[in-house]
Amino acid sequence: MTVPPSDALLNRLKAMVGPSGWTDDPEILAPRLVEWRDRWSGATPLMLSPATTGETAAIVRFCAAEGLALTVQGGNTGLVGGQIPQGEILLSTRRMRAIRDVDPVDDVLVAEAGVTLAEVQAAAAEAGRRFPLSLASEGTATLGGVVSTNAGGVAVLRFGSARDLVLGLEAVLPNGEVWGGLRRLRKDNTGYDLKGLLSGAEGTLGVITAASVKLFPRPAGRAVAMVALEGPDAALDLLSRARRNADAGLEAFELMARQGIEFALRNIPGQRDPLSGAPPWRVLLEIASPDPAGAGHLMETLLSEASEAGVIGEAVIAASESQAAALWSLRENQSAAQKPEGATWKHDISVPVSQVPRFLREASGAMAAFAPGCRISAFGHVGDGNIHFDVLRPEGGDNAAHLARRAEGQARVHDIAIALGGSVSAEHGLGVMKADEARRQKDPAEIALLTTIRSALDPGRILNPRVLF
């Protein structure tokens, strides 16, 4: 049971971090109390920004002893509301920003929680290596945040999600103890996988203060293409051809529906459609190779075979880095392009890859019947079975009326994903938004196990008390 903090307790917390480690200035706090989609806004009596693991441990130990709740925040790009406090003390990782080591022989990078994903990628590149996790939010999302949410992104097909890239963690546990698990081992078969447990725990089992992550060789060759398709069945056909031809070199395979492209062309300055004739569906794919010419050769062979087999229509292969960036920009702006179009019901579902076409057919049909005139922007990492299936209000429709039906609409979409053996959260996590929906997907024994683990580690529920189960 947590309690509201008194001024005396707040003053003791302020003393632990010194004058540059706390604020209650409403102007500084304001952007940290709203999230990217403007769906949640919050409140906090105090933001603490410890600069070290030791300071973080002192704060958490004190809060555990006094029964004070904390909400942990990294870059505040999370999409399920977990990082927005509702009266809890806000614990920000923004001052834990050191890259502690980049080791190209062990192929490991060790960095503190508040380093942004883009900075991690840049530090790896400077050492001639690569950290492959990549998200549209990478300029702001932090290493601690991406590990805590087990973020996915555009290269999961080849490298896995954040959890798959973590070799070790340093974390402050809910009792204030520091777990120094910053290992660098590829093989360590010594019991429970604690780093795996904390990855994706969304800040409920510990505050991650640093992580050691895997690095990879930088590919010498890269080919990016966008192709027109009639539908998701053709996309799966192209996916299996791409896997066969490019094997592990296939890094990204992103499906987009026409509606989302129209939004991007209309609402994002500088966007241009490289394909003519507004195809109903398209795929953006990227192939990498260890030799400079290999990726281009593989892409050309793949697309010419797929074209001859009638699987794809028009295809464009980027001839330069700037053309590749322009193709990626259409994909990365799919979410941002929806904002000016009004209220949206967002979904981040996954199903077995083979079930993607069926999911899209059934969910589109269900939404057309449930919300006539709604506009569906479906896009995502189809190679991972992960679709962002977003249902926007009808053109010129009323935002409030659309939002009033959100819960019911979302439940219908989630039901379809669950019936196909899927998940209600493929990569964004549950946060404060989806725990109830996830209960429908999970076995009761699994929920019981998850809550048992949490209460064993955090009996007072002081860390992110409103997040998860």
Ligand SMILES: Cc1cc2nc3c(=O)[nH]c(=O)nc-3n(C[C@H](O)[C@H](O)[C@H](O)COP(=O)(O)OP(=O)(O)OC[C@H]3O[C@@H](n4cnc5c(N)ncnc54)[C@H](O)[C@@H]3O)c2cc1C
């Ligand atoms: C434009 C855009 C595109 C995105 N694209 C993707 C995508 O492709 N794939 C994807 O998976 N996500 C995506 N996201 C979601 C988001 O970027 C990720 O969830 C990211 O991992 C959050 O990192 P953050 O540092 O901003 O964390 P925050 O938003 O600050 O926090 C997210 C959660 O992690 C917890 N947390 C943060 N830091 C720590 C820590 N050090 N220790 C313990 N708990 C912590 C918070 O309490 C909260 O529950 C996108 C978001 C935006 C805005």
